[in-house]
Amino acid sequence: MTAQARELCTGYGPLACWWWDMPVGHEDEASRLKFAAVDAMIRRLQPYILMNNRAGLPGDFDTPEQYIPADRPGPPRRLAQQWEACVTLTTGHGSFPPTAWWGYDKNETEYKTPSFASACSSTSSPRAATCCSTSARTPDGRIGEPELRVLKAMGEWLDVNGKPSTAPPPAPSGTCRSSAGRRSKATCCICTSSNWPSNRRIVLPGLMNQVRGAKLLARSQNSDANPDSLSVSRDEIGVVVQLPAKAPDAVASVIACNSTARRASSRTPSGNRPMTALSCRHLRRNPRQTRPAGPIRGGGRRRLRHQLDGANDRVCWQFEVAKPGRYDVIVNYGADRPRRAVSSRSPAGPATVTPKTGRPADDTSIGRSFELPANPQL
Amino acid sequence: MKSKVEPTGGTTRFADHVAGTIELPAGTNLLQIRPAKLPPKDSLMSLRQVTLRPATGQ
Numbered sequence: 001m002t003a004q005a006r007e008l009c010t011g012y013g014p015l016a017c018w019w020w021d022m023p024v025g026h027e028d029e030a031s032r033l034k035f036a037a038v039d040a041m042i043r044r045l046q047p048y049i050l051m052n053n054r055a056g057l058p059g060d061f062d063t064p065e066q067y068i069p070a071d072r073p074g075p076p077r078r079l080a081q082q083w084e085a086c087v088t089l090t091t092g093h094g095s096f097p098p099t100a101w102w103g104y105d106k107n108e109t110e111y112k113t114p115s116f117a118s119a120c121s122s123t124s125s126p127r128a129a130t131c132c133s134t135s136a137r138t139p140d141g142r143i144g145e146p147e148l149r150v151l152k153a154m155g156e157w158l159d160v161n162g163k164p165s166t167a168p169p170p171a172p173s174g175t176c177r178s179s180a181g182r183r184s185k186a187t188c189c190i191c192t193s194s195n196w197p198s199n200r201r202i203v204l205p206g207l208m209n210q211v212r213g214a215k216l217l218a219r220s221q222n223s224d225a226n227p228d229s230l231s232v233s234r235d236e237i238g239v240v241v242q243l244p245a246k247a248p249d250a251v252a253s254v255i256a257c258n259s260t261a262r263r264a265s266s267r268t269p270s271g272n273r274p275m276t277a278l279s280c281r282h283l284r285r286n287p288r289q290t291r292p293a294g295p296i297r298g299g300g301r302r303r304l305r306h307q308l309d310g311a312n313d314r315v316c317w318q319f320e321v322a323k324p325g326r327y328d329v330i331v332n333y334g335a336d337r338p339r340r341a342v343s344s345r346s347p348a349g350p351a352t353v354t355p356k357t358g359r360p361a362d363d364t365s366i367g368r369s370f371e372l373p374a375n376p377q378l
Numbered sequence: 379m380k381s382k383v384e385p386t387g388g389t390t391r392f393a394d395h396v397a398g399t400i401e402l403p404a405g406t407n408l409l410q411i412r413p414a415k416l417p418p419k420d421s422l423m424s425l426r427q428v429t430l431r432p433a434t435g436q
Contacts, residue, residue: 306426307389307421307424307425308411308412308413308421308422308423308425309422310413311416312412313412313422314410314411315410315411315412316410317408317409317410318406318408319406319407319409320405320406320407321402321404321405321406323404324401324402324404325401325402325432326399326400326401326432326433327399327401327402327430327431328430328431329379329397329398329399329428329430330394330395330397330428330430330431331394331395331396331397331411331425331428332392332426332428332429333386333423333424333425333426334387334388334390334423334424334426335384335389335422336385336388336389337385338385338417339417339419367383367415368382368415368416368417368420368422368423369382369383369413370381370383370411370413370422371380371412372397372398372400372409372411373410373412376408376409
């Protein structure tokens with residue numbers, strides 16, 4: 001296999017992807033080491049290649065089979081940021097039950113419903129996921145009628161809702177999927193009809209930029225709301241969009257929010273994303289308590305910082321915690337040496353520094369410190 | 379929770395410092411940083427980011 005892998009990696013130019021599959025019977029440690037050696041060789045010969053995780057090694061993307069990770073019940077499972085959901089249109093009611101067969105199966109009697117397939121499309125995106133619905137061909141090369149019916153329904157759904165679903169939808173909460181490309185000014189939120197909020201409102205937590213309006217891409221004839229203009233407001237958590245009582249699309253309804261700038265949302269702790277980064281872009285501003293953050297340049301990227309100069313300066317973040325518990329607080333800052341007021345040179349030794357207070361230089365009382373109050377107030 | 383400010387070599391040279399561990403309940407939380415001790419005419423820090431990482435220690 002090593003020689004074949006080397007030939008593939010050296011004889012056909014740049015390769016985009018290496019898709020390991022079915023290492024059945026090779027789960028022992030010796031095989032894992034061999035896989036690791038081949039894996040390393042492939043990465044050395046094709047440094048830009050993407051490899052999946054099916055060789056028993058951490059890959060560039062995971063390959064959940066027959067399910068969408070965000071929709072799987074049970075405790076959250078750590079996944080790579082990228083994943084490719086491998087979903088067949090068959091259901092496992094054919095020749096090899098309960099396995100849903102990947103090729104043509106003349107005995108298959110049940111297929112995925114059009115709503116399931118469209119829901120898969122609604123939860124996939126180019127950045128976060130790829131939904132792979134396969135259609136097995138009949139022996140004469142045609143796509144079977146049941147699968148054709150599902151694919152047509154998916155196409156009809158995408159005709160209406162397809163454009164926003166191409167934006168990446170990381171899910172900040174369990175109620176909706178919020179997404180925005182880094183260069184996109186639109187934030188899209190997809191609600192499936194099964195989790196359509198009963199209180200007729202959906203919250204985009206942490207979305208700090210201004211939202212001009214929101215609309216439903218699908219239209220419902222018996223809707224009680226104008227799909228082109230949904231009421232948008234802001235509360236302490238984020239942006240709130242008022243929804244009609246009933247989902248306009250039976251499969252998955254897409255809400256498109258028009259924002260004025262790039263997304264600025266604070267990331268929240270969750271099972272799949274345990275770290276929370278509170279940057280100065282996401283500061284909870286209060287003119288009485290905080291000074292505006294000033295832009296600086298560093299490392300070729302425009303970054304924001306907040307200068308704490310006065311005893312009354314404060315910075316405050318408001319954020320959502322999905323997973324309670326103990327968290328390490330890691331503060332990223334830059335600081336000069338403490339300013340000394342008076343310096344003097346001793347004739348017997350090197351320079352010593354004496355602050356105005358007259359305390360010796362190594363007195364810790366001249367040091368600077370910050371605190372995180374237990375019950376902060378805005 | 380209090381933490382001492384260590385010099386990083388300048389206000390534009392940023393470094394991570396573990397300030398301590400806090401208990402966070404589920405839901406909306408507020409996190410505030412303010413000076414605890416700051417000599418007159420001195421500057422505390424140029425703050426860029428706070429990261430909350432699930433505590434790994436006991």
